Amino acid sequence: MWKLTVGEPTPRSLTLQGHEAYVQAVAFSPDGTTLASASGDETIRLWNVHSGEHYKTLYGHRNDVTSLAFSPDGTTLASASTDHTILLWEFEPPQNPWDLNGDGLVNIQDLTLIASRFGQDTPDLNGDGIVNILDLVLIANHLGK
Numbered sequence: 001m002w003k004l005t006v007g008e009p010t011p012r013s014l015t016l017q018g019h020e021a022y023v024q025a026v027a028f029s030p031d032g033t034t035l036a037s038a039s040g041d042e043t044i045r046l047w048n049v050h051s052g053e054h055y056k057t058l059y060g061h062r063n064d065v066t067s068l069a070f071s072p073d074g075t076t077l078a079s080a081s082t083d084h085t086i087l088l089w090e091f092e093p094p095q096n097p098w099d100l101n102g103d104g105l106v107n108i109q110d111l112t113l114i115a116s117r118f119g120q121d122t123p124d125l126n127g128d129g130i131v132n133i134l135d136l137v138l139i140a141n142h143l144g145k
């Protein structure tokens with residue numbers, strides 16, 4: 001027999017409100033930061049465990065969502081529904097908003113993409129032959145920053 005010595009739990013009360021029908025299942029992400037809840041309102045909600053804040057609603061099922069399970073690595077959430085389907089939801093790592101081409105770096109390719117939004121084929125917006133801080137100033141002015 002093993003005796004667990006985890007100490008007395010300190011109960012903490014947090015009410016997570018937002019679903020528009022009964023809640024049928026909940027699941028913690030493996031890292032313990034997110035709680036997913038499945039509801040008869042056909043949605044899954046994701047909650048920040050520590051703050052209780054609802055930060056995302058997953059739409060896709062066409063009937064009650066009845067159970068949930070995270071993959072062990074936390075990258076996928078599986079949801080089962082009375083609509084006869086199981087949906088797999090992939091969690092992507094947070095992306096830097098300036099990394100427009102999604103290669104994981106803020107670099108010249110991203111500047112080129114920004115320039116193309118202004119109708120330019122090069123990020124050398126002021127035409128002095130090099131990509132430099134003056135071009136960033138022009139971009140900032142365009143953005144109204």
Ligand SMILES: [Ca+2]
Nearest residue numbers: 099103105107
């Ligand atoms: Ca990039």
Ligand SMILES: [Ca+2]
Nearest residue numbers: 124130132135
């Ligand atoms: Ca320039």
